[in-house]
Amino acid sequence: MITQDWLTDAVLYIYALSLLFFVSDAASGNRSARKVGTGLLVFVWVVQTIFLLFLLLERFSSAALTLRDYLFFVSWLLVSASFILNRLLRAELLVLLVNVVGFAVLALNLIGLKKQNLELEPWEVARRLLIVHVSLITLAFAVLTITALLGVMYLILHRGLKAKKWTHVMSRMPSLEWLDRFAYRAGLIGIPLLLLSLSTGTVALLIKDSPAQLLDERVVLSFAAGILYVFYIIRRIVSRDDGAKLAMWNLLGYALLVVGFFASSVSSFHRWI
Template identity: 40%
Template sequence: MVTRSIWYDAIIYLYALSLLFYFSDVARANRSAKQIGTGLLYFVWVLQTAYLGYSLYEHLGRWVFSMFETLFLFSWVLITASLVISRFYRIELVVFFVNLFGLAVLALNFFSDSHVSPLIDQWNINDELLFIHVSLAVGSYAAYTVSFVLSGMYLFLHRKLKQKSWTASMKKMPSLEKIERYTYVSVVIGTPLLMLALSLGVAWVLIENNVFLLWDTKVINSLLVLCAYGFYLFQHHSLSISGPKLAKWNLAAFVIVLLNFILSNVFSGFHNWEMTGVGQ
C-alpha cells in the first residue's frame, strides 16, 4: 500500500510539474520548456500505463472495474489524446487545458478513494490534497509579490529616467528591459501555480461534498486574480503592450491579491488563518 501511495504521489507531482513547463511554453514560445513538459508528460503516461497494465492483469477473467480504475483510465485517455494532439497538431493551448482538467480528475480520484492511503497514519487523505492546494496557492502569491515589487521598481526607474534625475540607488537596479522580463517570468510562474491550486481546490470541495463552497468569496476572488494576471499575459503576448502601462496593470492586479488575502479572514466561510487544524 505504501508503494502504491508513492506511485500515486509521483504521478500527481510529475503531472503538475509538466503543466508548469507547458504553461511556460504557451505563455511565450519556449522550446526548452515544451520539451521538458512533454518529456514529463510522457513519463506520467508511462507510469499510468504500467499501473493500468497491472490492473488488467489483476482483472483477468473478471472485466469489472471500480470507479477509481474507471476515472484513472479516463485520465490516461486524456493524457494520450493530449500527446497525440501535441505530436500531430501542435495546439499547445488545447494540450494545456486538457491536461489541467485531467489533473483535476486524477487528484479527485486519488484523494477521494479510501484505499489510497497516505504515508502517515494520522494524516487524513483529504489533508494531503488540501496541503498541496495551499502550497501551490502560496507559491503563486509569492511569485505575484515578486512581480509587484519589480513593477514598482520599473515605474520608479522609468520616471527617474524620464525626468533625467539620476541617483546612486539607480546604479544598483537592473535595466528597464531586464526588470520587465523578470516581472513577466514571475507572472508566468505564478499563474499556472494558481490554476493548479484552484483545480485541486475544486477537487477538495467535491470530495467534501459541499458544492456551495465554490461560491465562497475567496474562491470568486481567486478567479478574479487569475483573470487579472491572465489579462496581463494577454496584453504582453498578444497585444504587445509593454512598459509603464503593463507595469501599472500588474500593480492593480496585485491589489486584487491583497483583497484575496483580506477576504480569507473576514468573509470566507472556510478560508481563514484561525483554523485550529486542517480537515477538522
C-alpha cells in the first residue's frame, strides 16, 4: 500500500488506470479505451465529491485551511473541468493533460504531504473575506491551469508546424486558432477570478491594519502574475503579438502564480507549515 489506507490507494490506482486508457485513446484513437477511462474517472470523481462534501462540512465554520484541503479541491475542480471539456469540446489531448495535472496534484496531496496548516488570521471581521479570497484563488488556479495547458499545446503544435515535423500526437491536437481562442476564453474566466481574489485578500489585510504585509513575497508574486495576465489579455485584444508570443505571456503569468503559491519559505504569513 502507498498511503496505508485502502480507499485512498484504490482511488489513486483507479485514477492512474483511467489515465492509461486515455493515453491509449490519444495515441491510437481507441474509442473503447476512452469509454473505459471515462467510466473509471467518473468513479474517482464521485469518491472525490463525497470526500469534498465531508471536508466542507468540517471546515465551513473554521478559520483554518490545510494545504491538503486546498490541493484536494484543485484536483476535484480539474477532474470536473475535464468532463466539461470532454463533453463540449471533444479535445481528447487537452482532457488527458488536464487529468494528468489533476492526478499529479491529488498524488502530491495524498502521498507526499503531511498535514500542513495554512493558518488564517483569527480576526472575525476579515475571516469571511479570507474565505472568499481562498475560494476565488482556488477557482482561478484551476481555470488558469487549463489556460496554461492550452498554451503549452499551442507552442508544441506551432513549433512542430514551423519545423515541418508532423507527428501522430500533433494530429490529435486541435488547430492553432482553436487553441489560441479557447486559451483566451479560459483566461477571461480565470484572470478576473484571480484579480478578485487579490482584491479581497488586500481588503482583508487593510482591515487588519497590516498594509506592510502587501509587500510579502507571495503577495508581490501573485500581483505580478495578475499584471502579466492583464498584459496578456490586452495584447490579445489589440492583436499586437502572434499566437506563440501570447502563449508565452500566458505561461509566464502561470509560472509566477505557481512560484508564488509554493514560496512558503520566504513568506511572512499564510505559510504552509
